[in-house]
Amino acid sequence: MAQITLRLEDQKADELRRLAQRKGRSVNALLSSLVDMLLDPATAASRDQELYERLVRAKLIDPDDNVMRTAPKRPSRPKLSAARAALASGPLASDIVSEERG
Numbered sequence: 001m002a003q004i005t006l007r008l009e010d011q012k013a014d015e016l017r018r019l020a021q022r023k024g025r026s027v028n029a030l031l032s033s034l035v036d037m038l039l040d041p042a043t044a045a046s047r048d049q050e051l052y053e054r055l056v057r058a059k060l061i062d063p064d065d066n067v068m069r070t071a072p073k074r075p076s077r078p079k080l081s082a083a084r085a086a087l088a089s090g091p092l093a094s095d096i097v098s099e100e101r102g
Contacts, residue, residue: 037050037053
């Protein structure tokens with residue numbers, strides 16, 4: 001097993017220690033989980049985290065925006081149904097492209 005040294009600002013190191021303590025884990029276990037998520041998003045603890053990692057890898061969101069600091073709220077089922085219906089009633093992307101190529 002390899003050992004890696006990580007340099008952090010004192011404040012960040014203290015925050016990391018407190019986070020590990022709150023979660024009942026060691027700093028090493030916490031960072032190992034993070035490395036797993038970065039290397040293979042399928043190992044993420046939740047589907048939301050997995051999606052977040054995929055979006056970051058695809059450069060569709062900026063990880064510096066800290067969008068995962070708060071738990072994401074899922075829309076209600078009626079809102080999802082309404083959104084799906086609205087999408088289904090719109091024009092097809094292929095039709096739009098064909099019109100523009102005209």
